Amino acid sequence: MVFDLRRLDIYRKVPKDLTQPTLAGAVISIFCVLFIFFLLVSEFMFFISPDITSELFVDDPNRHHDRIPVRLNITLPHLSCTVVGLDIQDDLGRHEVGHNTETNKIPVGSGCRFETVFSINKVPGNFHVSTHAAGHTAEIPNFQHIVHELGFGHSLSGKKVPGSYNPITSVIHDSSDPTTNHEYVIKIVPTIHQDLRGKNLAAYQYTYAYRGYPTYGQITPAIWFKYDLNPITVKYTEKRPPFYTFLTTICAIVGGTFTVAGILDALTFSAGELIKKKLK
Numbered sequence: 001m002v003f004d005l006r007r008l009d010i011y012r013k014v015p016k017d018l019t020q021p022t023l024a025g026a027v028i029s030i031f032c033v034l035f036i037f038f039l040l041v042s043e044f045m046f047f048i049s050p051d052i053t054s055e056l057f058v059d060d061p062n063r064h065h066d067r068i069p070v071r072l073n074i075t076l077p078h079l080s081c082t083v084v085g086l087d088i089q090d091d092l093g094r095h096e097v098g099h100n101t102e103t104n105k106i107p108v109g110s111g112c113r114f115e116t117v118f119s120i121n122k123v124p125g126n127f128h129v130s131t132h133a134a135g136h137t138a139e140i141p142n143f144q145h146i147v148h149e150l151g152f153g154h155s156l157s158g159k160k161v162p163g164s165y166n167p168i169t170s171v172i173h174d175s176s177d178p179t180t181n182h183e184y185v186i187k188i189v190p191t192i193h194q195d196l197r198g199k200n201l202a203a204y205q206y207t208y209a210y211r212g213y214p215t216y217g218q219i220t221p222a223i224w225f226k227y228d229l230n231p232i233t234v235k236y237t238e239k240r241p242p243f244y245t246f247l248t249t250i251c252a253i254v255g256g257t258f259t260v261a262g263i264l265d266a267l268t269f270s271a272g273e274l275i276k277k278k279l280k
Contacts, residue, residue, distance in 0.1 A: 090125025
């Protein structure tokens with residue numbers, strides 16, 4: 001006796017001539033398919049968008065001796081490029097006057113666009129844009145300026161990471177007093193971003209406070225950026241749910257929607273038949 005494998009079929013087929021299509025069933029079927037499509041697209045977008053978790057820990061600065069890269073892009077509309085320079089100082093005794101590596105000075109009318117990339121030690125310090133650093137002086141140095149960018153560490157542009165990584169953007173300080181001294185007090189928070197591949201990027205978010213005050217006597221005005229580092233490090237990790245959870249959700253969406261739609265169709269059909277009997 002030959003065993004018929006079709007006996008194991010749990011999805012028995014009903015001949016079409018034994019089924020009855022209804023208008024209500026067609027409407028429910030259309031909405032059911034559209035609803036499933038909407039849920040599937042939403043679930044797929046959720047699956048491909050990584051979830052970002054955060055944690056805080058105290059990092060030992062003695063274990064990491066790398067410097068922090070700094071990007072500075074600033075325009076001084078009333079100062080010539082020949083008199084603009086950069087000084088760097090910190091609590092470890094560093095005092096660099098007239099930093100000029102990886103620096104571009106672009107004349108803008110009677111002013112200058114100053115772009116530079118440098119690094120700082122992981123200790124409190126400051127860097128400032130002034131005239132004495134360039135070896136030239138201006139009769140009346142006017143440090144009215146526009147900060148286009150000030151960033152620390154790796155750039156995270158394009159990544160949806162919480163935090164303030166470049167809060168001093170397009171900041172304009174235009175004072176009627178050309179001798180105004182400009183000071184930014186910056187609090188830097190070390191931040192680590194780990195992507196889905198496990199690659200770590202060292203980025204530094206920060207907040208700042210600004211004040212402008214007049215200079216007196218022989219003191220030359222400047223644009224000061226005074227910084228300090230927070231001992232707490234923030235780590236953001238990108239995570240994505242495993243693929244099997246995505247498949248499980250899809251099955252739940254399709255199966256659950258068809259089940260609910262079948263119940264609604266059965267109730268609608270039963271209610272319609274009951275109404276027809278009462279009207280007879």
